[in-house]
Amino acid sequence: MQNDNPNTERYIAIARACLKAINDTATEKTSREDKIQAVYQAIDKAFQAEFADYRQAVAIMATVLERIATGTLDADKAANLARQTLDQQPASTKTNQVH
Numbered sequence: 007m008q009n010d011n012p013n014t015e016r017y018i019a020i021a022r023a024c025l026k027a028i029n030d031t032a033t034e035k036t037s038r039e040d041k042i043q044a045v046y047q048a049i050d051k052a053f054q055a056e057f058a059d060y061r062q063a064v065a066i067m068a069t070v071l072e073r074i075a076t077g078t079l080d081a082d083k084a085a086n087l088a089r090q091t092l093d094q095q096p097a098s099t100k101t102n103q104v105h
Contacts, residue, residue: 019056020056023051023052024052027044027048028045070087
């Protein structure tokens with residue numbers, strides 16, 4: 007992955023979680039399936055953590071869109087509300103790349 011990619015840190019965090027889970031389970035006396043499941047859980051946990059900002063921003067934007075869609079706001083108020091919402095989103099969600 008290129009260093010200028012805005013998601014490099016996300017990939018690294020997820021990869022580290024995977025490697026940690028592999029290393030943690032390597033010496034355990036559990037079944038192969040349990041070890042694989044532990045790695046899958048580590049991947050899921052890391053992925054969920056890295057994309058929490060996106061989920062929160064999408065939920066907020068959906069609420070704003072629902073309000074705008076009611077048609078009770080005039081065009082200027084709707085545009086202003088949309089601008090305010092975009093300005094308040096987390097910096098991590100302002101890139102065009104998701105992966």
